[in-house]
Amino acid sequence: MAEIKLEYNLSPSYPKIKIITDTIGNIITLIVLGILFYLDYSFNWPAWVFWVLLVILVITIVGFIWSFIQPKLEYNNWSYQYNHEYLQLKFGVIKKQWVTIPMTKIQAVSTTQGPVMKRYNVRSIKVQTMGSEHIIPLLEEDVALRLREIIADFARLQEVDDE
Amino acid sequence: MRYHLLTIVFKIYQLIKNSFVLILLLFILRGNSEFWLLELGRYAVIIYIPLRILYIIVAWFVEKYEWQDQTFHIYKGVFVRNTRTIPFSRIQNMTRNTTLFHKLFGVTSLTFETSASGEDESIYFPVLSKERANELIELVQLDKRVEQATEEQSDDSQSVTGKFSTQSKRITYFKPVRKDLWKASFTSLSFLAIFPIAYGLYEYVQPFLSDIRILDSFQVILDSVWLFVIVVIVILIVSISFGIARTFLRYGKYEISADNNYIYIDRGVLEESYFSINKKRVQGLEIEQNFLKRLFGLAEVKLISSANPNQEDGSINVNSLYPFLPIQEAYALIEKLLPQYKLTAKLERLPLRSLWVKLLRPSWLWITATILLAIFKPNFLGIAWWVLVIMLLVLTIIQRVLDYIHTRYAISEDQAQWWHGGLTSRMFITKRKNMIEMTYSQSILQKIFQVASIQVKNRSILPRVETINDIPVNDARKSMAWYLMRSKDVNIKNG
Structure with a gap:
């Protein structure tokens, strides 16, 4: 069955603005993670902290890449x-x-x-x-x-x- | 007008009742302890309780209530004065509760619930003479009857006779019979309540028993098989009779009645309570059947209303009509109490493809549990962790298949009705005009199988969200279109 679309769309600048705000957020997250990695290294925190940070880092990077694709899809699906x-x-x-x-x-x-x-x-x-x-x-x-x-x-x- | 004089006694009684455990702990059980937290606690209690009692007494002189022009004015607080104005029209339902304390003095308590949340949500009279309670109930209900009558015929004398005729028309629709109560005793599993109570008692008594060799006496019991069997049987008999007694006390004296505008529930043997709600305030209905109740053919009927479901003493949910109704009687009762709800509509079943969607949908609960079990490998009653994983999986599948079997729906005319749920199945029914929102949703999995979900919201203190999953796309779209015809059922006024 064909998709029904409603009458109005969001502002066409939605993908651009969304990418800008997401990127700012992601960069801040990466900086915080960097600081945590440094602290982990210099204060010898328990080993599991490193693994937790690593998992968060991987998720953030995947999310970062996805955040360039998602806004366009969201825009197309919003009405x-x-x-x-x-x-x-x-x-x-x-x-x-x-x-x-x-x-x-x-x-x-x-x-x-x-x-x-x-x-x-x-x-x-x-x-x-x-x-x-x-x-x-x-x-x-x-x-x-x-x-x-x-x-x-x-x-x-x-x-x-x-x- | 001041509150009843006994309000002081009642509030002090409650204060002592609520702090009894604390006092017992601080001054008797741990009376000798010099742990600083307990020391501090003792001082706090010694200072707090007399101050609180003083406050209660002063408050009685200061706090007042009155009514005029169909509006309550409530004056509260000693240091911070607080005045509340509540028009009768905002009152959703009323509860009169007569606890043992009230019985002792021949008085009662009364709560008017409104739909507002927070501070303003209810008007509570802890102690009222019976005459005054009746007077207030009459007052609030009369207001609505007059309103009703004037809507039909704006004639004063007419409205007064209208009041009497509606009152005389109050008809009793349900009273439990002994057989239902026996069934209820078992399905409620209330006999299990003895375990927490026994455990609590043991906790209390334990400090005094430290000298007695409990372990030894346990050993004696375990040594002799016969003695052990007898002890177990005695415990079983005590707990079952306890459960039966509890059920009979709670649900034995119970009466559901109604007139044109109100539904009334009178209940309780030791503690009596009376509850009434305006039929117009009922937003929807729910029938719930858990596994045990289904075996016995019983069901619980609940009213969905904007009233707060958590009463202060919380013992019986005010929104529940009766938790152990024979299912056929439940239908009949709903049709008599609220004739606008039609339960006879033909219900659709789900197509087979919905079953696949239900089975293929990932169960996050099961996945999380599996990961946790695989990591921690707990030794639970000597069962290997992977057996637990398989058991959980089987349970999940059973739950979903049952959900598929139980799901039936009818969305037509001005009402929506559906059954769903696995081990515990539930029926939900509401009117189109009472739905404050409808959402159609479709996941990728649902899209492949051409099914969708419909979610509706109803007005309540916490908005009531009901969902029916995996119905065919066509029906889901029809429901959306059906909801857009909502304006047929409602009258708009310029506010």
Whole structure:
């Protein structure tokens, strides 16, 4: 059966920004690991510490390589759409997920922006319901701000029997 | 209005009850110890308890409650004053609990639960006279009845007669019979409870027994086979009768009744409790059957509501209708109590390919256990570690095959219903309008076999998450489309 794609995509700069932030994170991890290896060497920590560090190092390196491939896949698999009744999100590379949230059940909506995101003029949107929290990562700034307003407006309505 | 005078006595009684073990330990069992932590503990207790008692007494003079315009106002705290305003309409359910203490003085306690979490979650009256408790219950329920009546006919006199007629219509739907209780005694395994209790007693008594040669007397018992058999039989008889007594005390006097708007549960022999919930507040239902209960044809019915399932004394889960209902009676009871739930829908079974997905899915639990067992090679009752691994694997497979057999589902009209689970199987049923979210998901394995999972969330203190796995893709997509028709069932207002 063909994949269903929802109406809107994330910002096209998603893969680029994701690679930048992931790389920064990975480099920091590598530096910390380097310091730990040095300390292990100079203070003669027990032997198992070395093996644990080695396993972490291998995982980090594999993750580092993967972090250059993953963002593009994530971007291709992310889509969302909304109308006055529902917000729908579709995402996931290995496990595909498709979430439907009634607008009336949304309790709060907010946008966030980190330093790298600011540089590229993008924001992410966080939607909170009574049961969970969902993030739409990296939308163009104007799209994000407009979507926030739209969701907030639709979410104002309430169903009669929840007080 | 002040709280009942006996509140002071009750709170002091509870304080002493709760710190009894500590006092016993600090002053009697380890009374001679000069270990600094115990010394410090003794001083702390000597200072804390009188201060606490003083606080309880002062609090009684300061703390007050009142109601007006269908709203409770609760004034709490001595140093930090705290005022809470809780409209009756936010009350989800109420519990009246009469413990032995309350019986002794002819009083009772009352808790109103709201859907809010944290500090505001409930209004608790530790001690109330019976008349006042009835008055408060009436007050809160009357409010809703009036609301109900005015919805239908906005006539004042009509609503008052409406109240009386709904009250007289309260019908009893379930009372356990002796046969059910015998079955319950065995399925609950409550006779096993004697072991922790006996162990606890032994722990208490042990310090006094240090002089007696316990080991020797054990040896005497073990030496004679006959004596050993007799001791075992006596222990068995004591524990089984203990279990039966416990079950009869807990579930013997039990009554489930309902009127148009409320479900009522009255229970308890020594400690009586009364529970009522507005039918509108029920978010869904659950029937649970563990392996033993299935053998005896019993099941537990639980209400899913936004109320806090953990009562202060936690002895009986308030959300459980009755844990040992004969399964047919459970269905009948649900249909009578909550007629909007239709349990007669035709349930679909999973196709065979779902079984393959279930069997092929890696079991992280089993893999982790295998790795750990292979590393540590524990000597467990003399069984080799690889035998344990195989046993675990067999158990996992049985669990999954049973899950495949048990899974049945129907998602249609305005409700979703499904059975799932291995050794313990569960049925879940809810209305479309009560679902606050639906998620469709598909892993790579599921994609190969063209199946998918559906997850729904319901409103509760901790959001209630229910999943049905490995249903055919077509049905899963239909469910998503079905959920998008949700607006048919709900009325929107501008808030």
